[in-house]
Amino acid sequence: MDVDTDAGELGPLDREGLVQRVARRLSKAIVSGQLPAGQRLSESVIARRLGTSRAPVREAARLLENSGLVTYQPNRGFFVRSFTPTELDNLYEFRIVIELAAVRRLIREGDRQTVPALCAQIDVLHRVAEPGHDMLTQVEADMQFHRLICNGAGNPRFLATFEQIALETELTIMLIGKLYDDAHRLADTHVPIVEAIQAGDAPAASDAMFHHLDVARSLVTEQFRKLEGEKPL
Amino acid sequence: MDVDTDAGELGPLDREGLVQRVARRLSKAIVSGQLPAGQRLSESVIARRLGTSRAPVREAARLLENSGLVTYQPNRGFFVRSFTPTELDNLYEFRIVIELAAVRRLIREGDRQTVPALCAQIDVLHRVAEPGHDMLTQVEADMQFHRLICNGAGNPRFLATFEQIALETELTIMLIGKLYDDAHRLADTHVPIVEAIQAGDAPAASDAMFHHLDVARSLVTEQFRKLEGEKPL
């Protein structure tokens, strides 16, 4: 590997600014649980720790606010978002609305090459189900499946809305600790959705997606209420 | 009226920061058409004109970016959002998804005191339909009706999503110039929705809302394509 001529592919290199790098670091830290819910995010402390000024940290925090990972109180600063059971239920109800509409549109007039991508993503889900992969990887693989659907729907608004709640969703799942006992079972629950899409059966796809998300909602909220009894989030 | 003891109601006074004031001014300027689509928003110029520093302007611009009023290009700055006919159609399709789900939830388990508010808002629509009210007032009254539905649905996500696209919607309507020839007719098209809600008839409410939004979509996109032929947006 030559370092001067990284000849590989000449795509545009990381033109990602400092703000986005800070945002990525912060979101990783929050989703992975290093920063607990309710934790205060002092601009000065973060800036000093990352070796930057407060300005990029502040902008990054506002970005994360839109992603629902942090809340902002005027003259008080940023705090890691905490969830109530009701908020969590509302989140999943909203996901159902968005993703059902997305999958219907995908069948109606969406990109046909989405189906192979979905099948490939199910393979990925099985691969990361093997031991040796941490939970964050599994959650992100799961989210990627749903992202593909919203992306293939054809209306960019679905993808944009999905991205807005994606990190929140990841965070809530990570807060719980695990979704299914067997990650392979989680991977299999995606199969009926793809089959219905492939068949062009919109009602079946809707039902499959609804069932998939509704089961997830039940599991997450139930587990969340159980956890909430132990330690207040 | 004593100025020292503005005894009226002792609610918390305008603690709205400089950022939000700037954002409000900018959004007004954009929606009202003072800043044309594609116009560059120079931080320095705006800051100088408003008598502030660049920092609040920058934050306000990022807020407006989330509302879809401005776009941001790294190292290039902020620009007033411009729409393609497809984007406009996607916006209205998305509104249909959100507001249909909202109205269904409103009937299912929403706040019952929303119905009187909706009736009152229809009265407002008729009032602002009279001569002497500018178009922005009419558009905002229309949006308020739909906001009430999303607010009363019970799941704050619907309201939050609505707010995110509310300014965009206002902007697109203002770009066109007018929606209906007779504003009273516009007010009347809201009546069937409220009636269906009051009757607790979810399918009828869905149909009424769909029809309402679908007509608006047709009118807006048609008018938009017509306008686009004359002056490129």
Place this chain on the structure above:
DNA sequence: TATCCGTCGATTGTCGACAATCGACTTGAC
């Protein structure tokens, strides 16, 4: 002892200045 008020440290809100980057213009060679 409980409550209220003033003080204080810490954090955010805002600012002006410098560095990095971009797009347009000029210049030059072919």
Place this chain on the structure above:
DNA sequence: GTCAAGTCGATTGTCGACAATCGACGGATA
């Protein structure tokens, strides 16, 4: 005349410092 490279002005990206504000602590008072 066309295209490429180099230069320049303007704008954004980032920074450090000062002012405004908040919540907590401590002391005075009833």
